[in-house]
Amino acid sequence: MDFPHSSPPGCHRVLLVGGKVAQPNRERNGRSVGRGATGGQGERPAARNFRVRRERSRALGTDQPYVLYAARGWGSVLVEAMLALCGADMRIEQIDGFDHPGENRSKLLAVNPLAQVPTLLLPDGTVMTESAAIALLLAESFPEAGLAPAPDDVRRPIFLRHLIWLVANIYPTFTFADYPERWVERETDRLIDTVRRHREALWRMFEAEIDPGPWVLGDLFSVLDIYVCAMTHWYPRRAWFEAECPKLHAIALACEADARLSPVWTRNFGPETA
Ligand SMILES: N[C@@H](CCC(=O)N[C@@H](CS)C(=O)NCC(=O)O)C(=O)O
Structure with a gap:
């Protein structure tokens, strides 16, 4: 196989709790304990946009974590890394072995008929696939994460x-x-x-x-x-x-x-x- 199925089994167990990213990671990523969480003077525009969006999400009841369907060492790692840089709340739905018939494949098929990773559920439940589309969306949603040069950047x-x-x-x-x-x-x-x-x-x-x-x-x-x-x-x-x-x-x-x-x-x- 071309994908790295050869990762040592259980290499990341310390970081997984019940299929979710363990607390240290969430703490590091959690915007709620970080800068710009409460607004006020001096809050940067991007931080304010993020806060306003989050407050609106809460009001609409869409304040959910991103849910990433992930298989260790596969393409989901791209989005896992992006979300880590964004400091976004995320839950990992671990679906190793999804390319063979079984429960994990069925889980993935229920949201993505192509049965590919990365597959990402946005906080409002929208299904996103295609890593480049996800990258561009996250770059727009989290401009401070540095995922992409700004639209007016010569690069x-x-x-x-x-x-x-x-x-x-x-x-x-x-x-x-x-x-x-x-x-x-x-x-x-x-x-x-x-x-x-x-x-x-x-x-x-x-x-x-x-x-x-x-x-x-x-x-x-x-x-x-x-x-x-x-x-x-x-x-x-x-x-x-x-x-x-x-x-x-x-x-x-x-x-x-x-x-x-x-x-x-x-x-x-x-x-x-x-
Ligand atoms: N165009 C997609 C490609 C995703 C892709 O090929 N993912 C591979 C894993 S790295 C996959 O899910 N393969 C299973 C299959 O195609 O059945 C993207 O950029 O996200």
Whole structure:
């Protein structure tokens, strides 16, 4: 398989309580104990917008946590990392093994007929899928989280291009190589091999676009770095990136070193990545 099913079992147990993110994480993320929670003079506009939205949600009875359908080490890690940076209240609905028939697949199918992760329920119950759409939505909802350059930032077009490029070109190659029997009746190994070579070529193209780092957008961190960090865990994996795409490899390591994200990486990929 191309996805990292090889994560050590139970590597993140300390952080999971009954399928929910454990308290330390929620405390760290909880806006209610953080800055800008009560308003007043000096409150920044983005913090005020967030507070007003939250108060309106409470009044409407939609003040619920985000619910992320997640499988350890799979694409849900992208949104888990984004939500951690947003400091959003979230509950994780753990659905490991969802790509095989069973209870977890049924749970996911009930909200997403494509049965893919990430799948996210917004606080008002709206189902969101497609990691890029989720990234853009969260960037709008939590402008202070630094997920994306602002709309008037000169780096915005490059950001949008790279974000859509990753999900339109690289991401589908995992679906092709992970489930070759969906696409061909015979010679599945050949399909896997062809797709993997194509993916390597795509990563080389992406590597060539990065100059000078330390992030995909130069000195500005964004969700693009989260994609690089997560996806470089997947085939052709880190050793290949270190040898063939050193700039992407360096971005992945820098992203992993971000203390705000350590619990997410550990929960998904094991303690060695913390
Ligand atoms: N376009 C989607 C792709 C999501 C995706 O391919 N997720 C994979 C896991 S990383 C999946 O759920 N695969 C199961 C399947 O396709 O049946 C996105 O960007 O969110």
